[in-house]
Amino acid sequence: MSLKEASYYTKSENNKVKCNLCPHNCLISDGKAGICKVRTNIGGTLYADVYNKLSAVHFDPVEKKPLYHFYPGKEILSIGGLGCNFKCGCCQNYEISQSGVNEFPRLLSITVNDIIKMVHKSPINIGLAFTYNEPVVWFEYMKDVAIETKKHGLKNVMVSNGYINKKPLEDLLEWIDAFNIDLKVFNEEQHKRFTGGGLQEVFNTLETIVKGKKHLEVTTLVVPGLNDDIQQFEQMIDWIYNHLGSNVPLHISRYFPKYRMNKDATSGKLLTEMADCASEKLSFVYMGNYPENNYQNTICPVCGNIAILRHGYHINTTGIKSDGKCSNCGFKLAIT
Ligand code: SF4
Ligand code: SF4
Structure with missing residues (x-):
């Protein structure tokens, strides 16, 4: 096991810890792990089991x-x-x-x-x-x-x-x-x-x-x-x-x-x-x-230009400009 002390937890009575990372907020007894199975209480300290x-x-x-x-x-x-x-x-x-x-x-x-x-x-x-x-x-x-x-x-x-x-x-x-x-x-x-x-x-x-x-x-x-x-x-x-x-x-x-x-x-x-x-x-x-x-390509919602053409993972981006705008009408296509 590759351990690192966890972020976002608080110590509780009887060597228990409360993990505050996700909304489960697991209260974890000594020697046990939270619902996710990879955050374990060892002697009152919470560890992230999978580090490195x-x-x-x-x-x-x-x-x-x-x-x-x-x-x-x-x-x-x-x-x-x-x-x-x-x-x-x-x-x-x-x-x-x-x-x-x-x-x-x-x-x-x-x-x-x-x-x-x-x-x-x-x-x-x-x-x-x-x-x-x-x-x-x-x-x-x-x-x-x-x-x-x-x-x-x-x-x-x-x-x-x-x-x-x-x-x-x-x-x-x-x-x-x-x-x-x-x-x-x-x-x-x-x-x-x-x-x-x-x-x-x-x-x-x-x-x-x-x-x-x-x-x-x-x-x-x-x-x-x-x-x-x-x-x-x-x-x-x-x-x-x-x-x-x-x-x-x-x-x-x-x-x-x-x-x-x-x-x-x-x-x-x-x-x-x-x-x-x-x-x-x-x-x-x-x-x-x-x-x-029919829903693989990115189509400009203003002019209908095919901004990005996709065949599986073959991607053709000739329909967008370098700043992510439509090459035909200049509409900003929410592309980073
Ligand atoms: S499920 Fe895991 S991450 Fe979420 S509170 Fe429990 S121990 Fe923490
Ligand atoms: S990893 Fe699996 S179990 Fe976890 S949220 Fe995604 S689909 Fe659900």
């Missing part, structure tokens, strides 16, 4: 995060750790998200300095993405790496469920340039049942990121029987429109059976119906995990 340890390291297209409006066509070094503060039944990465260090023997030892050496290996790498499992639960490593990345003039991206308390989030806002946050189910009760965590806290995160003027894209995985009610979906689109603005890119993503869920994959018809509904209010709507659909 990673489960995955890859150069990925930035579009794969997914981020479609942040340095399109570039690569980003993407790293994952262990653990998650949610328990989604269809988690595609459950082997790492639902494991503590003793349940995942293949962890790689990678220090902050090792990562910084790796970021320079691709000439089109823009920086680092904290992704694959939930990066909130390995906050300390993410923050230390992100601080170093910035010193090298590179960008940091966080792909997250958004379940984090306000103080640590505000701390991260200083170092993270772009976020993709999941908005899973637009109903408090269903959200709790599906993930184990509340929806209001995710709303708070989304609004804090927008107020902090950081790049934000939102992903909704459409799971049949969970969040496929079109009226509830319309309410979610209204919320995004009113609280985050019409220019926030929304990725409507296809569910595939995995982990504890074996329902059939989401149909293209349903995804298209939802994308059509979303695009009545939002300017940039995309369909993910579904090949050859």
